[in-house]
Amino acid sequence: MSALPGLSWRLLRGGGRRNMLGAALTAVAVAVSTALLLFAVSANLAFQGRGDREAWRNPVPAQGGAVAVQAVRTDYVREERITVVELAALSPDAPPPPGLERFPAPGEVWLSPALAELARRLPADQRAARFAGKGGGTVGDEALIHPGELVAVRGWAPDAAVFAVRDGRETDGPREGVAPTRISDFTGKPSFDAQGYQALALIASVLMVVPLLVFGGAAARLTVARRDQRLAALRLVGATGGQVVAMTAAEAVITASAGAVAGALLYGLLIPPLTRIEIGGGPWFAADLWPGVPYTLAVLAAVPLLVGLSAVVGLRRVVVSPLGVAKRETPPAMRFVRVVALLAVLAVVPALSAGTGAGVIAVVLGLAFLSINLAGPWVVGVIGRVTARTARGPARLLAGRRLVDDPRSAWRTVSGVALTGFVAGFMLLLSPTADMLGESDASRLRITVPAERAAALTGQARERLAEAGVPAGVEVTGKGEERTLVVALAGGRDAGEVQAGRGTRGASGDAQGSASGGDGGAAAAQVDAALADRARTALDGLVPGRSATSEADEDRFGLVLIGDIGTGTLVVLVVSFLVAVVSAGITAVSSVLDRRQTYALLRLAGTPLRVLDRARRAETLIPLAVMGGGSIAVGVFCALPFAVTSVNTRGLVTLLACVVLGFAGVIGAGAASAPVLRSVTENPAPRPD
Incomplete structure (x- = not known):
């Protein structure tokens, strides 16, 4: 050394x-x-x-020789999404997809662990019968997004009907489904999600x-x-x-x-x-x-x-x-240029929008954070001068003079909660609720069918549902080369009208029902999950490569995303809150240790300990109230370009809870440092250091 x-x-x-x-x-x-x-x-x-x-499920078309053909569709069970990957080898040396030990042979079905467990637990007419075939094995973790994901990989012959159906739509990934695609490998590309x-x-x-x-x-x-x-x-x-x-x-x-x-x-x-x-x-x-x-x-x-x-x-x-x-x-006072830097960053915020790239948004938010941290000590110094001039007692006078003397140290004590206030204010306007999606109809299953086979498939659908004991009405809607087969389950909205031959939509009507419209209401638009799964199982394979889905199924991703935003918001606030409380506690104790000689001299001069303690609390709580409120306002302002249509009540409650807990944490941290203050003032005689 x-x-x-x-x-x-x-x-x-x-x-x-x-x-x-x-x-x-x-x-x-x-x-x-x-x-x-x-x-x-x-x-x-x-x-x-x-x-x-997940990328391997979003295939890239082969530029040269193709070794396999791949299609992806989405099915549902118990309000959970199942990703079904259909594969067929075009070459004997086709590589196995991720998570599989070998390429699935025709008729083989490979299931993820969670889906295999679900198949064992549910009756066959609700889930397992949809994937009848030889057991191929288990889909490994390297092919799954998360441990509980439901994934099925099924092997087919290259000329299977499942690869002949194309929906003609451009898709952004497996959530919407992927039309049959000839591939040279399983690299794929990241999905939009x-x-x-x-x-x-x-x-x-x-x-x-x-x-x-x-x-x-x-x-x-x-x-x-x-x-x-x-x-x-x-x-x-x-x-x-x-x-x-x-x-x-x-x-x-x-x-x-x-x-x-x-x-x-x-x-x-x-x-x-x-x-x-x-x-x-x-x-x-x-x-x-x-x-x-x-x-x-x-x-x-x-x-x-x-x-x-x-x-x-x-x-x-x-x-x-x-x-x-x-x-x-006392060091020289800080300059107003610190506040100018914050104002310059905030001037850029109105130019942002929901379409702005995530990288640009991240940079602006980072600069806003740093600008608040830069302007904070200057504002604390101003607060200190105002507090000292308006003081009516020794505690506030000491607090004000301390803030003027060392605003940087005072800012370090409250900066954690102030920055947490910025996060909470930013999140307040960015917390969507499920109400934004409206009420979804779970009682009407839909399948896109070729126009020339619409009548025959309608009859087959009625027969399958009757054999499975599923009470439902069936009709065909739409025009053009493809029609929509609509199955209205008994107990759901408009089911009786469809069974009586009086469809709620004309031949040119939209197949998508609106659970918020009509007289049935949201309650009537919901059916028993087991009944819906029985209907999906009965209709499986009616049109190869396509699944029966409802409006509620298609809205589930939106519900998951809204829930994830709420979870992410909570995680960010918890992390910020943890930083704020730890920062307040550590800096409070550190501040007492830094000024132990000053405290000792004040005690030697006859200042009561309670006055010193009140002054110490005041020099924290006064700037905290001002800077905390200001940071929340800045956070709300930065969120305005991306705000949802209405304020989320849960977001507002979260914000209020964050503010209350932040103040409580700082007060608690100050109380925890009180014994240290008593310790350093027990012997008020000046130390040689």
């Missing part, structure tokens, strides 16, 4: 119990930041991994990562006054500016490295419970939430470097004016 890092290590160890407590607080802050940063990185990689595993989730994950990561980086940088400034005093003394006795910088960087990196390693271990322990968070229809594989060795090492290297850089940046006064630091002179 070289001389300067060795001296830094000896000063760190020899600073006494309270100095080691300050180092421990920094390590804890870094550990929390590292764990949550690894979570943010892993979330993006996890969505990318899901997209890669996968890209959408990755974009949302990127935006969510910015909302989580920027506060983490701010918190990590602030960790380097914990107990800064104590450290600056020590370094200023070394500077005055002959240490060069470079030596002071080197010692500071070494001390910060040593502490941060220990915290970063602890944070990585903490995140490893959190992976099992994190896998239970359901996004995109199901939970996660544990491997999805581990970023891998390269990314982990990158985070473990980046976090200590960030902390070291933040510690060095704050050394200007020590290097340039060590005597001023030793004399505790």
